Amino acid sequence: MDLQLTGKVAVITGGSKGIGLGIARAFAREGAHVVITARTEAAVTRAAQAIADEFGVTAVPVASDVSTAEGCQAIIDAAAGIGGADIFVSNAGTGSNETVAEAPDDKWMDFWNLHVMAAVRLSRGLADQMEAKGGGAMLMNASICAVQPLWYEPIYNTTKAALLMFGKCLSTEMIKRGIRVNTVNPGLIRTPDWENTARELKGDDWQSYLQEVADEHADIKRFGTTEELADFCVFLCSPRASYSVGSAYHVDGGMLKTV
Ligand SMILES: NC(=O)c1ccc[n+]([C@@H]2O[C@H](COP(=O)([O-])OP(=O)(O)OC[C@H]3O[C@@H](n4cnc5c(N)ncnc54)[C@H](OP(=O)(O)O)[C@@H]3O)[C@@H](O)[C@H]2O)c1
Numbered sequence: 001m002d003l004q005l006t007g008k009v010a011v012i013t014g015g016s017k018g019i020g021l022g023i024a025r026a027f028a029r030e031g032a033h034v035v036i037t038a039r040t041e042a043a044v045t046r047a048a049q050a051i052a053d054e055f056g057v058t059a060v061p062v063a064s065d066v067s068t069a070e071g072c073q074a075i076i077d078a079a080a081g082i083g084g085a086d087i088f089v090s091n092a093g094t095g096s097n098e099t100v101a102e103a104p105d106d107k108w109m110d111f112w113n114l115h116v117m118a119a120v121r122l123s124r125g126l127a128d129q130m131e132a133k134g135g136g137a138m139l140m141n142a143s144i145c146a147v148q149p150l151w152y153e154p155i156y157n158t159t160k161a162a163l164l165m166f167g168k169c170l171s172t173e174m175i176k177r178g179i180r181v182n183t184v185n186p187g188l189i190r191t192p193d194w195e196n197t198a199r200e201l202k203g204d205d206w207q208s209y210l211q212e213v214a215d216e217h218a219d220i221k222r223f224g225t226t227e228e229l230a231d232f233c234v235f236l237c238s239p240r241a242s243y244s245v246g247s248a249y250h251v252d253g254g255m256l257k258t259v
Helices: 018-029 041-055 069-081 105-132 154-177 192-217 226-237
Strands: 009-013 033-038 059-063 087-090 136-141 179-186 248-251
Touching: 009 018, 009 069, 009 105, 018 033, 018 041, 018 087, 018 226, 033 041, 033 069, 041 059, 059 069, 069 105, 087 105, 087 226, 105 136, 105 154, 105 179, 136 154, 136 226, 154 179, 154 248, 179 226, 226 248
Parallel strands: 009 033, 009 087, 033 059, 087 136, 136 179, 179 248
Antiparallel strands: none
16 A cells, blocks of 8 residues: 655654654655654664665654653754654653652643643644645554553553543644544553563563563553554554544554453
8 A cells, every 4th residue: 555655744752762763664664754853862863863774764853852842842843944744643751650649740740741732732833834735644642541541650541541632622623724633542562661661670581571461451462563553653644544533543452441
């Protein structure tokens, strides 16, 4: 299938590693130029260079914190600098670990800014670029935890649920401007973040820990790969998914326990 993405510009936050890097690589494989962002300058610069070398596309790194207004503006400016965005994937995010009784207000606000305000600010700024180019697509990377919480991370669950709702509200507004908005809710996707957590908890036995997690949660009894998720995301943002508007799609190996 030709995804009709050659020459398009895709902006992916959190594109230096894990899921975001997988999505950026999958866009580049289809001939799209990418703007990838992360806070760690060396990592995002290295990732962009590797994408440009491997796929022969333009890959622009932006080192900024998406949980701030200035960090988002730097990304909007970088996208404008290569002709304007056609696609935006709001991906940067991270898990949490707390109880409601003990977590301070600041922690709630930090995660709100990272998971929700980044999507608000970036979709607002990038929509003008997409409209000027005749339309576009946006994808919110929420989580299965937006609808099926894990007990140890109430702040993550709550802010991802807010992102899911934001995507729905945004969709109704944006489709009038020719921009499709959808949300993806991944289950267990194997990333360096998961591997580091497993190493911290279990040392040399970290691989069997990941298997235990998969056995407990996912019907398919394994983690997904970043490539498996990325292919789905890239299709959803492509013109070939032109009738998919305002929906949430689970990519979770059977982890969701409801219909
Ligand atoms: N892995 C899973 O099983 C899973 C499942 C469901 C949903 N998700 C969601 O998928 C997204 C990616 O997760 P992942 O597992 O790929 O995580 P990851 O491997 O830790 O990568 C996170 C990326 O986001 C960047 N980032 C984090 N905070 C940022 C900030 N404030 N500003 C800019 N960039 C920031 C990181 O770079 P820097 O640290 O250098 O900034 C990195 O590039 C997250 O939103 C996560 O909640 C993951």
